[in-house]
Amino acid sequence: MGSQGESTFGHLPLSTSGPLECALRGTVLLNHPYFNKGSAFTKQERHDFGLSGLLPPNVQTLEQQVQRAYQQYSSRQDDLAKNTFLSSMKEQNEVLFFKLIQDHLPEMFSVIYTPTEGDAIQNYSRLFRRPAGAFLNIHDLDRVHEDLSQWGRPEDIDYIVVTDGEEILGIGDQGVGGILISIAKLVLTTLCAGVHPNRVLAVVLDCGTDNTELLEDPLYLGLREKRIRGEKYDDFVDTFVKSARTLYPKAYIHFEDFGLDNARRLLEKYRPDTPCFNDDVQGTGCVTLAAILAGLNVSKQSLSDLRLVIFGAGTAGVGIADQVRDAIAAERGISKEEAAKQIWLIDKPGLLTTKVDKLSSAQKGFVRPHDDWEGKRTDLLGVVQEVKPNVLIGTSTVPKAFTEEVVRAMASHVERPIILPLSNPTRLHEAVPADLLAWTDGKALIATGSPFDPVKGPWGADGQDIEMSIAECNNSVVFPGIGLGSVLSRASRVTDKMLVAATKAVAEMGPAMEEGESTAPLLPGVEAVRDVSVRVARKVIQAAMEEGVTTESDIPGDDERLDEWIREQMWDPVYRPLKYVSAEGASREAKGEMMVVGSLEKREEEES
Numbered sequence: 001m002g003s004q005g006e007s008t009f010g011h012l013p014l015s016t017s018g019p020l021e022c023a024l025r026g027t028v029l030l031n032h033p034y035f036n037k038g039s040a041f042t043k044q045e046r047h048d049f050g051l052s053g054l055l056p057p058n059v060q061t062l063e064q065q066v067q068r069a070y071q072q073y074s075s076r077q078d079d080l081a082k083n084t085f086l087s088s089m090k091e092q093n094e095v096l097f098f099k100l101i102q103d104h105l106p107e108m109f110s111v112i113y114t115p116t117e118g119d120a121i122q123n124y125s126r127l128f129r130r131p132a133g134a135f136l137n138i139h140d141l142d143r144v145h146e147d148l149s150q151w152g153r154p155e156d157i158d159y160i161v162v163t164d165g166e167e168i169l170g171i172g173d174q175g176v177g178g179i180l181i182s183i184a185k186l187v188l189t190t191l192c193a194g195v196h197p198n199r200v201l202a203v204v205l206d207c208g209t210d211n212t213e214l215l216e217d218p219l220y221l222g223l224r225e226k227r228i229r230g231e232k233y234d235d236f237v238d239t240f241v242k243s244a245r246t247l248y249p250k251a252y253i254h255f256e257d258f259g260l261d262n263a264r265r266l267l268e269k270y271r272p273d274t275p276c277f278n279d280d281v282q283g284t285g286c287v288t289l290a291a292i293l294a295g296l297n298v299s300k301q302s303l304s305d306l307r308l309v310i311f312g313a314g315t316a317g318v319g320i321a322d323q324v325r326d327a328i329a330a331e332r333g334i335s336k337e338e339a340a341k342q343i344w345l346i347d348k349p350g351l352l353t354t355k356v357d358k359l360s361s362a363q364k365g366f367v368r369p370h371d372d373w374e375g376k377r378t379d380l381l382g383v384v385q386e387v388k389p390n391v392l393i394g395t396s397t398v399p400k401a402f403t404e405e406v407v408r409a410m411a412s413h414v415e416r417p418i419i420l421p422l423s424n425p426t427r428l429h430e431a432v433p434a435d436l437l438a439w440t441d442g443k444a445l446i447a448t449g450s451p452f453d454p455v456k457g458p459w460g461a462d463g464q465d466i467e468m469s470i471a472e473c474n475n476s477v478v479f480p481g482i483g484l485g486s487v488l489s490r491a492s493r494v495t496d497k498m499l500v501a502a503t504k505a506v507a508e509m510g511p512a513m514e515e516g517e518s519t520a521p522l523l524p525g526v527e528a529v530r531d532v533s534v535r536v537a538r539k540v541i542q543a544a545m546e547e548g549v550t551t552e553s554d555i556p557g558d559d560e561r562l563d564e565w566i567r568e569q570m571w572d573p574v575y576r577p578l579k580y581v582s583a584e585g586a587s588r589e590a591k592g593e594m595m596v597v598g599s600l601e602k603r604e605e606e607e608s
């Protein structure tokens with residue numbers, strides 16, 4: 001990037017401060033979301049960039065703009081309208097967009113992410129105003145490289161999120177609308193981990209859709225045909241990965257919301273020689289293991305005591321099982337096969353035993369011998385009664401599957417049942433916290449896939465009412481930090497040890513660990529996200545160094561300097577002074593030829 005300078009550490013940082021060179025003027029500048037400051041352009045800038053007469057005279061601060069934007073946001077009738085308002089603001093003024101959300105993160109998190117983003121994705125073709133991100137078409141294999149090449153030079157992209165739209169946020173196949181999950185995850189990497197918003201790329205691989213509602217919708221914007229699978233699909237994904245690697249060799253590739261058959265298969269294919277990560281498998285595995293570790297800390301148990309039942313053995317469920325199994329094996333010094341015996345997976349046929357047909361290779365590592373279960377109930381209640389688990393996880397998309405009977409059966413065997421209903425969006429949760437607490441007399445240790453309000457009840461030491469905060473157990477707690485650490489260290493791969501390090505960092509920052517309080521949330525909340533990301537990134541970088549997979553040479557050795565090095569490179573939503581440069585010889589950044597280059601059409605009604 002043209003305006004980058006040397007950092008105090010003597011290497012080229014990802015984000016910088018100080019004046020920003022800009023070759024745009026007048027309305028073109030006002031319509032460019034990266035450079036636009038709206039009413040906050042200073043008098044000097046208005047003079048230098050030909051803005052006089054294009055703005056009302058009062059020069060305002062970013063804080064005043066945030067105040068106005070928040071009022072506008074609050075006046076929107078419902079969460080989907082708020083989500084649309086924010087998307088529109090992102091197209092007008094990026095700094096204001098990120099600053100507004102950063103200042104109201106606990107309130108807005110669920111509007112920019114699950115559950116509201118799920119509604120926006122379901123309505124993508126109806127709400128569509130302007131395109132954002134890269135749309136790749138399975139029928140245009142020979143165009144993939146060129147289509148992808150428009151987003152910058154080799155050094156311009158740090159972070160790519162790609163989806164094929166098949167299994168979005170628990171709402172199933174959303175076809176081309178999946179582009180919005182790629183965009184939402186990138187917004188979180190910037191908000192939570194300071195990844196530069198202009199150095200990222202959102203991609204959807206359009207392979208058709210099996211969602212009949214979309215196929216029948218005349219306004220649907222994606223390929224109107226059944227999903228293409230098999231060799232053609234694999235060639236398409238492979239062409240994307242190879243093109244991305246060639247065009248943007250430094251970029252980290254984050255796979256999101258691929259279908260069950262593909263998520264793990266693709267991860268295993270590309271992991272050995274690509275800096276890539278599957279959030280639903282690995283991110284979910286890490287954050288859930290962190291919640292379990294925090295819960296066991298409260299119940300004064302360890303991984304050796306763990307008896308884990310997972311309801312819904314799909315991408316997320318098996319991803320969690322893998323992560324937990326590996327942690328047990330490491331802690332107990334036993335084989336993975338032995339460690340897997342502490343985990344029971346349930347899917348549609350009931351408990352996965354050797355008698356169940358059509359098991360995926362990933363599920364096979366966790367099957368129980370059929371003989372052990374001959375004549376026993378293998379439904380959720382039966383398994384809970386038999387196994388007496390201390391941890392129960394839901395990744396099934398079956399709402400209310402954790403019934404009162406199931407939960408009471410669990411609580412009758414363990415003092416502090418750890419219960420994690422993780423299915424998104426909110427309406428698909430296997431149970432809601434208020435019920436779980438009521439059925440367990442406030443004993444349940446809970447974390448949920450989408451955010452929930454605190455729950456009040458008579459669970460204080462002397463029976464007095466207390467309010468319990470409910471931790472959100474969502475991969476968003478951990479993937480931004482893993483991505484930041486991988487990008488900053490330019491890791492050539494994301495190894496298991498890097499993931500374990502990330503998990504430990506999240507677990508140790510959870511209030512339940514830090515405060516040792518039995519009513520404290522199991523995981524850190526959104527208000528702590530940036531600190532969590534710095535810690536996760538530090539641990540990930542240190543693990544990457546131990547593994548010998550870093551390609552960045554200037555990484556400081558000690559914790560304090562490393563934290564400073566990380567923080568220094570995190571992007572912050574602040575206005576930088578603009579310095580006019582003529583277009584001739586100007587950098588691509590100065591000419592606005594970067595990621596967020598929007599079309600110059602008239603903007604939405606919102607003022608910025």
Ligand SMILES: NC(=O)C1=CN([C@@H]2O[C@H](COP(=O)(O)OP(=O)(O)OC[C@H]3O[C@@H](n4cnc5c(N)ncnc54)[C@H](O)[C@@H]3O)[C@@H](O)[C@H]2O)C=CC1
Pocket residue numbers: 167168169170171259260279280284311312313314315316317346347348349394395396397398422423424425428448449450473474475476
């Ligand atoms: N909180 C978080 O960080 C995350 C939450 N999730 C959520 O987890 C849920 C599952 O996601 P994926 O694993 O990607 O989907 P998936 O489709 O791969 O897995 C769902 C599994 O549940 C099983 N299932 C469906 N009905 C069932 C029933 N009646 N009894 C038992 N099993 C049943 C399915 O057969 C499938 O194996 C979604 O709601 C998703 O939003 C996923 C990733 C991260």
Ligand SMILES: CC(=O)C(=O)O
Pocket residue numbers: 114168169170257279280424474475476
């Ligand atoms: C959180 C997430 O990644 C999912 O629900 O798919």
Ligand SMILES: [Mg+2]
Pocket residue numbers: 169256257279280
């Ligand atoms: Mg996901």
